[in-house]
Amino acid sequence: MSKVEDFEELRPLLFSIAYRILGSVSEAEDAVQETWLRFDGSATRPTSTKAYLSAAVTRISIDVLRSARVRRESYVGPWFPEPLLADPYEDPARSAELADSLSMAALLLLERLSPLERAVFVLREVFDFGFDDVAVAVGRSEAACRQLLVRARRHMAAGRPRFEADRQERQRLATRFLDALRNGDVGSLQSLLAADVQLVGDGGGKSPQLAKAVSGAENVARLLGTVFPWLVRIGVTFEPQEVNGQPGAIFRHRDGKILQVLVLDVLDGRIQTIRGVINPEKLDHLGPVADAWAADREVKQARREWG
Structure with a gap:
């Protein structure tokens, strides 16, 4: 050759x-x-x-x-x-x-x-x-x-990570999670999360991000159930996607550009960790990237008008 x-x-x-x-x-x-x-x-x-x-x-x-x-x-x-x-x-x-x-x-x-x-x-x-x-x-x-x-x-x-061995079970749980996220169903979200679940975001200072990790099923479910329905209201869509071998989702602005990628760690039938990658520099290899700051402003405007 x-x-x-x-x-x-x-x-x-x-x-x-x-x-x-x-x-x-x-x-x-x-x-x-x-x-x-x-x-x-x-x-x-x-x-x-x-x-x-x-x-x-x-x-x-x-x-x-x-x-x-x-x-x-x-x-x-x-x-x-x-x-x-x-x-x-x-x-x-x-x-x-x-x-x-x-x-x-x-x-x-x-x-x-x-x-x-x-x-x-x-x-x-x-x-x-x-x-x-x-x-x-x-x-x-x-x-x-x-x-x-x-x-x-x-x-x-x-610190070796442990994951749900059954791939189909992981995907089923991820589907239920995304459905609950889309509907803002706090109760269903909480039932899918481990008691000590963590929600962590990586914005790198280049996108809106959490000031610190959010811990605990009730806190994480309440935050997700509050924020994501507003994203849906301004036209954000998300589709299931395997990310780094684990269940996750790609979130897109209404113009089709990528807003963030979410990755789930699943074990024993519960979601243990939720990681959001929002830094645009870490997303541009996947396609055109949305302006997360602009989307954040849209959400705040929508909440003022309809909240």
């Missing part, structure tokens, strides 16, 4: 590695593009194209993550990964690991690791790379990589 064919065959894997290391669709796409430029510019063909490209995209992602962490320290409010609607890489033999590692809860846990720990964990635990290839990718000895993995596993195990 030609270089282009070799690269395109491996592109889904390269993106999936980069996304799990970076938590950003745009940065992962840039890392994959930089990997191609390095591959295209190399004078010789590697013995293993997969090993070469995986190592290249990992090194690039580690460098990007180090600089991104500095920016994230000054981020306004909670930081969430950019929502991903579909993972381009599939491996039936590791479908469970791939799905679990894609969730926002898992990606937020990965944020606790150092860039090297994160890269080693992703390559070894998620994609089952041998320690020889992991060592080459991160520029450390195999022994050092084993130690990095031990530390990474310890951090991840301490």
Whole structure:
């Protein structure tokens, strides 16, 4: 095969590695593009194209993550990964690991690791790379990589997310939740939420967002049942959508532009966490983004007129 064919065959894997290391669709796409430029510019063909490209995209992602962490320290409010609607890489033999590692809860846990720990964990635990290839990718000895993995596993195990195993049950619960949200049915909303549920939003200071997380089924249900019917009244629509392997929804302004993405963590028949991604910079890879500030003003105007 030609270089282009070799690269395109491996592109889904390269993106999936980069996304799990970076938590950003745009940065992962840039890392994959930089990997191609390095591959295209190399004078010789590697013995293993997969090993070469995986190592290249990992090194690039580690460098990007180090600089991104500095920016994230000054981020306004909670930081969430950019929502991903579909993972381009599939491996039936590791479908469970791939799905679990894609969730926002898992990606937020990965944020606790150092860039090297994160890269080693992703390559070894998620994609089952041998320690020889992991060592080459991160520029450390195999022994050092084993130690990095031990530390990474310890951090991840301490807060490993748990989700409803039955995918159909998750989707049914999400459908009931969205119906109750659309109708402003506070009682139904509360019945679907875990007692200690949390509602958290990521606006990055660029969109209206919660001042802090809202906790407790009654508080969250009351807030959702109050706010979202007004959004519906000004023409906002929302449709169910799997996001990062978990049930969620995309909210659109009446002009069709994306307003926010909601993601639900479901366990034991209840919604445990609701995450809203509202920062427009984290949504523009999904399509045109609405002006959330303008929508907020519309809601306030509607409440003055009809409230």
